Amino acid sequence: MASTASPKLPDYLSPEILLNPEKREFPKFDVVRLLHTVFEPTKNCKVCILLDFDEPAGHIKDFAFLNEEGFPIQKNAYNYFYLPLQNGAMEKLGMTGGEVFAYRYTRGSNLDLADEVWDTSGNLLSLDKDIYPHYDLILCISTWSATAPLTAKSKEHGFRGATLHGLNDVILNSGLSVDYREVSRDAEKIRLALTNADRIEIDFELEDGRVLTATLGLDKQDAQKSHGLCLGEKPDIANLPAGEVYFVPTDANGQFPMKYEDGTLGVLDVKDRCIYRSTLIEGNQQTIDDHNARLADDPMTGTLGELGFGTQVLPVSYADIQDEKVLGTCHLATGRDDHLGGDILPDMFKKHENATHDDILFAPHKTPNFNLSQVRMIRGDQHEVLINDFRPSQYLMDALAK
Structure with missing residues (x-):
């Protein structure tokens, strides 16, 4: 006789966890696991990171913002994405690049980004000419969401990417540590x-x-x-x-x-x-x-x-x-x-x-x-x-x- 038992829900959908989601256990955040799962294949992809600042030229040059008060989102981007990429993650993923660029605050959710962008040497560049056409994966870790403008630009220039605005410790240790499959x-x-x-x-x-x-x-x-x-x-x-x-x-x-x-x-x-x-x-x-x-x-x-x-x-x-x-x-x-x-x-x-x-x-x-x-x-x-x-x-x- 065929079984009539209902399929078993995973533990994270149990009544106890639904009522108390803070009790759910997550694996430690791993940028390699995240990027491999989200973007497979990553081999031969050139990646960069976009950050936003009120005055990008000064804050991004030589990573000056790391020694300044504030900028928790940007510092999380540096510690949990940039450093791991530079210290072996890109090699594991088969990627190249890893550069960081900074654009000016949009001060509004999903507003179009200005074209001006600065590299960590303080050089002024263009998103449309110097960034979008030359990278396969773009990670935008910002204060305000840039999903709408980057979606439009990805179709125009042919890149993939992710927007991760508002990145904080809780998100790193839960929402970005899950299995996206x-x-x-x-x-x-x-x-x-x-x-x-x-x-x-x-x-x-x-x-x-x-x-x-x-x-x-x-x-x-x-x-x-x-x-x-x-x-x-x-x-x-x-x-x-x-x-x-x-x-x-x-x-x-x-x-x-x-x-x-x-x-x-x-x-x-x-x-x-x-x-x-x-x-x-x-x-x-x-x-x-x-x-x-x-x-x-x-x-x-x-x-x-x-x-x-x-x-x-x-x-x-x-x-x-x-x-x-x-x-x-x-x-x-x-x-x-x-x-x-x-x-x-x-x-x-x-x-x-x-x-x-x-x-x-x-x-x-x-x-x-x-x-x-x-x-x-x-x-x-x-x-x-x-x-x-x-x-x-x-x-x-x-x-x-x-």
């Missing part, structure tokens, strides 16, 4: 569970008892995945840590809450895929007024360009690049989405500095003032709960068990 498999299972959905409905419960609902139209599109593998020689950019399934909404209506950087809470009203108004819940009215003024001045800044779901079990890193990849969370994003296959392009914004891609993460540590009470998928006659109270539903767990 496992991450890819889990992301694909959830992608198949969500693909071709008609719409997603999200309920948010506020502290005063109100429930806000946002409905995202998806028009039966194929779900996409950010899974961390950038294999072969096809131009592509991996956003690390990876582990999400995402859509480009075709429509959006309703309301959802927003926690601003200063802690102010507001309710955002959405119609026809665009945020058109913010209303204060608590905090600073000026923050709300400033957002409304920005929406009025450049309505494209309120366009919803992404709906994403985390697929990994990871500890909180307090950096959205990892925390949006956690199973049981979801995120929306406003602004450009051309790097996701969407139709919102940088030149559609009134000002260059507005052409960002800004994630709005809903996670217990990030938004403790409201609950992600339920997320539902409608796909034809199929209605499935995806998330309850920041926890993956049985439907998603069954998909992961397949």
Whole structure:
């Protein structure tokens, strides 16, 4: 008789670890393992590292930033990527190069990079002429995400790479220490569970008892995945840590809450895929007024360009690049989405500095003032709960068990 036992979930998807992801054990970070897994093949690839600074010429010359206060991301890049590459990792991977270059802060998520870049001797170079055409793998370890602009440049110049903005110790020891073959498999299972959905409905419960609902139209599109593998020689950019399934909404209506950087809470009203108004819940009215003024001045800044779901079990890193990849969370994003296959392009914004891609993460540590009470998928006659109270539903767990 055939066995009817359910497939066994891996230990990192056990109920205990799901409830306490900080208890999950990870192997020690190993740049050779990471780059080999993500970029196979690496043999004969020429690699470089891009860093960002407020004044690149001075900070990068002779690695001056190592003796200056601050720059934790850049110092992690030096200690965990540059030094290992120079001390045997490139030889093991069959790679060459290993140079470091610095560009100027963009001061916005996914804004285009200026062409000016400096080497460690202080020489001024051009990204388009001196870097992009001459490297096979480009690792961008930066303060602000550069995934969108580097995705466009990779297609133009034919390189592969990874963006690793906000790199901190928690990310190094968890989100970058996982086996990305496992991450890819889990992301694909959830992608198949969500693909071709008609719409997603999200309920948010506020502290005063109100429930806000946002409905995202998806028009039966194929779900996409950010899974961390950038294999072969096809131009592509991996956003690390990876582990999400995402859509480009075709429509959006309703309301959802927003926690601003200063802690102010507001309710955002959405119609026809665009945020058109913010209303204060608590905090600073000026923050709300400033957002409304920005929406009025450049309505494209309120366009919803992404709906994403985390697929990994990871500890909180307090950096959205990892925390949006956690199973049981979801995120929306406003602004450009051309790097996701969407139709919102940088030149559609009134000002260059507005052409960002800004994630709005809903996670217990990030938004403790409201609950992600339920997320539902409608796909034809199929209605499935995806998330309850920041926890993956049985439907998603069954998909992961397949």
